[in-house]
Each structure stands twice: as structure tokens, then as C-alpha cells.
Amino acid sequence: MEIAKVRQDFPILFQTVNDEPLIYLDNAATTQKPKQVISAIENYYAHDNANVHRGVHTLSERATKQYEEARETVRAFINAASTKEVLFTRGTTTSLNWVAQGFGDQVVEEGDEIYITALEHHSNLVPWQQLAKRKQARLVYLPLTEEGSVDVTAAQTVISSKGKILAVTQASNVMGTINPIKELAALIHAVGGYIVVDGAQSTPHMTVNVQQLDADFFAFSGHKMSGPTGIGVLYGKEALLEQMTPVEFGGEMIDFVYDETATWAPLPYKFEAGTPNIAGAIGLKAAIDYLNEIGMTEIQEHEHQIMRYLLPKIQEIAGITLFGPTDPEKRTGILTFNIDGVHPHDVATGFDMEGIAIRAGHHCAQPLMRHLDVHATARASFYFYNTQEEAEQFLVSLVKVKEFFTHGLI
Template identity: 55%
Template sequence: MKTVRDDFTILKRQVNGHPLTYLDGEATSQKPVHVLDSIRAYYDQENANVHRGVYTLSQEATTSYEGARGKVAELVGAASPKNIVFTRSTTESLNWLAQGYGANLLEAGDEILLTQLEHHSNIVPWQVLAKVTGAKLRYVSLTAAGEIDPADFKGKLSEKTKIVSFAHVSNVLGSRAPVKQLAALAHEVGATVIVDGAQAVGHFSIDVLDLDVDFYVFSGHKMLGPTGIGVLYGKTDFLEAMTPVQYGGEMIERVTLETSTFQELPWRFEAGTPNIAGAIGLGAAVDYLNEVGLAEIADREERLLAAALTALEKIPGVTIYEPRGAKNHYGVLSFNLAGVHPHDVATVLDMAGVAVRAGHHCAHPLMDYLGIQSAVRASFAFYNNQEDLDRFVSALRQAQEYFA
């Protein structure tokens, strides 16, 4: 951990005359040199399309691409690489599940159970599907600590509940859901369990088989990988019940003028030329996470968060949303400074080289629940250090003085 920052060259740059303090890893993580080199190596040495050529470059590219699928499967504990579908993002994965799985399952009167802390990506696709099918949306309340309330979750389940979808970790509050417990409750009524793992993968160990979720989705760019590559994990039977939502080359087995048959899992869902470089970069990110160690990463981020909570609690006028210890609270610290708009706070911090997020964080319903319109969010990654935290706190005090 003492030398890990050397692997992230962007952390060496200056912003507005100050060292960059990047505290927006929950929006997108920075990329280590290992990942950047892997993408460059593909384009330099293996640039060819996958699955289609018998020549050497194509075979090498296919091996690298499918090798990345295997690495991702191992990272999340999937039974087979065939349970891993590459998409563009968590958002696309959730949309595919709504359109290709939910649309086949739901009828009028059925229910979709969500929670009040979901990202818009885990709300809007289900809203649209509910309108099309006549299904109803229900929402689980939160506890005083900003966590999914298991009692309310259980109380809202019924034989009408067909789909349950929730975030493993909230992108605003950082609260971690008791996924295994909630999945077991949902399965008791026969519901399909979908988990948004965008803010979880890469921060601590994930075992989808132990959690017993039916689908699990996440994005590469939030776990040190490149943008434009996402993952949709599904149990085999559930993927078999899912219809592709994109059609064309690569995903087909045989095409006649009248009919078409599709490839086996998972390639039937990956129409057209895939994001080959993105997948290879994601595979390299998995290698890097394993090299550093997910246990070490989790410990580092929990310590940083705990220190940040302690520091901000000492600043008068700072309201921290759902403050608590680092246990079951990962990486994210959302707050407001009394009398100062979050965008103004973020602007002053940026002038000191400190990058934080300000706004509604694609979570309008959660903002309504908290009784605010927006907030400042600082998110900590394992490549951050005490100097980053000190610069963040100092810049926040400057913002407070500036607007006093």
C-alpha cells in the first residue's frame, strides 16, 4: 500500500497548482499502469476481431478476450465463465434484464420490489417495464442508519413479488445490504433476485454462489478497468430464460432467409464486435486487484472512511448523511455544509486540487427521503492516503471560511 500510488500516474499531476486529490472513485476509479499497458498491448500486438478468424492474431485476441471472462468469473465466484455476459455497463446490464428477462416473466398485477436507496439505473428500467406489463412497483423503507430494513423487506414480499432488485452498496450512503439474507427471503416467495454490485466489486470479496443471487451486475470502470465494459452474471437457468435484446452478427448459430438460431451461453447476448480492448483491460484490472489483495483493499478503504468521518464530525456546520462507523459502510461519505450549495463547495475544493462529486448522484428518491436536493460526496479508494484526507479537510475548511 505504501507504493501502490506509483501505479497510478494520474495521481502525480497538478490541478489548479495543487497535487491532485481524487475523491470520486465511486463515479469512476483511476486506472493503474498495468491496465493501460494491457489495452495498448492489445492494439499494438493482437488487434483483430474475436471468434471469427483462424489466423494467429484473431486466435490470440480471442484467447485474451475469453481469458478476461474467466478472470471475472473467478473474481466473483461464478460457477463457469459461461455465466458471465459482457455488456457496456451496469446500466446496460439492468436494462437488458428488464427487457430480456423481466418482460418474459411479468404479467399485470405482478410486483417488482426495489428500495428507496437505488440509483436511477435500478429504478427507471423497472418503471418502464411496469408500465408495459401492468406490474406494480413497491419500495422497501430504510432504517435510521440508512440501510435496507430487512423487516420491511420481508413484509413487502408476497406471492405477487416476481422480481427483487437492490444495490449491494449504496452510491450515496455507502451502506452495505445483507444480500444473502435478503436473497433467501425473496427466494421463499419464488422471486428472482437481482443485485446491483457497481459500488461493491473491487472493494471487497464477492461470492455470487454463496450469496445465492440469480443475477449480479457491475461496471469495469468503477473497479480500475476501462469505461464501456460491464458485466452481467446470471445463474445458468436464469440466463437460459432470458431473451437477447440485440441481434445480428456473432450471436447467431445459423441464419436462413426466414429464421435464425442463436449461440449457446453467453455469446448469444453479445451481438456484433464486442469491446475487446475493454474486456482485456478489465481482465488486467482483475489481475491487479488480486495482486494487491481484496482484503487489504477493504481494510485500507474502511480505515480511510473512518478517519474521514472523524475529521468531518469536528467541523461545525457539516451535516453527514447517515453517519456511523466503517462497519457495513464502504468508501462513500455524503455531506453538506450549512448555508453553502454543494456545487459551490465542490468548486472551492477543486480550486485546491480536490475532486469530489456534488449533485443528486442519480438518486432523486433517496434525496427526497433525506429531505435534501443534493449533497457533496467524497469517495475513497485504496490508492488514497492520509495526505489526500488532510488536503480534503483543509480545503473544506477553506470553503467554509470563504462563504462565512
């Protein structure tokens, strides 16, 4: 991968912030979009804008073709067995809420157990809290290892015959931890339960094979992988999606509406009520095509190279607490840290004055903050368009920010 050539596809990267060249390290929150994605969306609106599926005129047929081509691209990207298993949603949050309401309400009963972890983004925690309340089920947190991944050995003693749902992130949005999804799937399947995987932070950074993982449901978002905002995917095994009930009703998802009742369209349209985000799906296809051209293996290896460089150097700096695995092969390109005695918001402000965009706060993971015994953390997240030189500048700025807030030195 020629990073200099790749970066030319991202016009947003070539600007200054506070009179410094922009270094964008907030990729775990959202990623930048290449010209190819922007052009695909613009081309749709300029030439093919029409509603999909029901129109017989030329523009509608062209729009429908592109929309369904996007679904096939997603199917191949995650290795789903059929396009019937690929639902377009507004994003990971919507996808997970659909499963909790449309499927969880069906299979969870009073006294059952729902397994989650302290690693979860609130989007993969609050829906299960609400399901547990509705059904008077028990919410159970699976133990974590010292480095912050799910402890499979300990989980074996926790998961019981009462287990119905295991909801877990494949990669932590705070520590970059990569969880053993296939092993966890085997544990919950052994007791007749189902696994729901939050893939928002894994899908952009590594090869995802939902059949190999044996995931029952898998959710991710376009904007985390150089696609547009407002578009996401819910994968579900076909038999489970047939069983699952829609949570939104209206146009497109119906088969026939009678005076007192209605029937639903076949998969996947059964769940896609209303006019979909057509431009978003087309933009997502362009993003996946772009990632495929680079290669997901190359993307993951590039992030590992940056982590191999940064992790040991950060650990040499006094007064820095680093969270997550110290082995670069066991994490994505996320670096979460704190500077002793300095609030993470001040840290992020200091970096911004250096032209470097990082994030600070609880990262929508308050239970994890409590687990780590901190109120907030600072997070720098790298992607395939970030360079070795940017990683080096991050270290230089980290020392400058630390010295400024601890000793008042510039």
C-alpha cells in the same frame, strides 16, 4: 499494501490542479487506471488487434484467447459457477436493462410486484419503472433503516406472494451503505421471485461471491474498479440465462439464420451481439489481476481505516450534515455531506480550487435525495490509492471551504 508504491502505478495522480497537488476523491464516479491496465490495452492494439471467435488466422486466435481468458478471470473474481454465466456488456446500466427486458418481460405479469429501494441509482430504477408500466405491475419501495440500508425485518412484511423481482444495490453510490444481499435473496426466493443486484459500487471495494450471495443476476462496471470505460459484466445463473431472451441481435450471437427466423448461439455468446469490446475485456482482466495482487480484503480494510479516521472528525465540525452509517465497518469509502447554507456545487468548486476532486449533485439518485429531504449533496469517495495524508488534507479543505462560503474567510 505499500500505498506509496501502489501510487507509482497511477501517473494521472502526479499533477497539479489550480496550482495544488491533485487529490482525486471522485472514485465512485470513475476510478483511475494503473499503468498495467493501460499497457494491456496498448499491447493488444499494437500486437494482437483482430476480431474474435470466427477468425482462423493467428491474430484472431490470439485475440480470442485473451478475450476468453478475461471471461475466466471475471468468473473466478466473483466466483461464478461457469464462464457461461459471465456476459460482457457496456457496463452496469446495459446489464440491468438486459435483465429488465430480456428476463423481466418473461416472468412479470399484470398485478405482480417489483421491489426496489430509494437507494437505487437511476440505472437500477428506471428500467424497472418501465417494466412495471409495460406489464401493469406494481412498483414497491422497500423500507430503509435510519442509517440508510434496507430494513430486512420490515421487508418481510412487504414482500408478498405477488413478488417477482427484487432489484437492489449491494452498496449505495451516495451513502456507501452496504445492503444484506443474502438475506434479501432468501426473502424473494421464498415467494418464488428473483433478485437482481447492482454491484457497481461493491465489486471494486470488497470480495464478491455471487454463489454465496445467491444472486440470480449481478451487474458491475470495469471503470469503477480501475478498468477501462465501456466494459461491464452481467452475471446470471445459467438456467436463468438459458431462459432469458437477447435484446440485441446480429453477428456473433446467432447460430443459424434462415429466411424467416434464426437460432441463437449457446451461452454466453447468445447475448454478445456484434464485435465486442475486446480491448475493454482485456483491460478489465488486467484490472482484476491488479486488484487481486493487492487483495480485496486489504482494499476494504484500507477504506475502513480512512473512514475510521474521517467519520468522527467530520461529526465534530459544526454546520456539516453527514449522510449514511456512522459505523465505518458498515460502509464503503464514500462520504456524502452538505455544508449548511451552501449549495453542493459551490462546495465542489471550492474543493477544486484546493486541487481536490469531489462530486456534487443528485448522483443519479433523485428518489434518495427526496428521501433525505435535500436537493443535492457533495460526495467524496476514496479508493485504495488514496492516502491518510489526503484524508487529512480533505478535512483541512472542508473547514476552509465552509468558512469561505459561510463567513467569507480564507
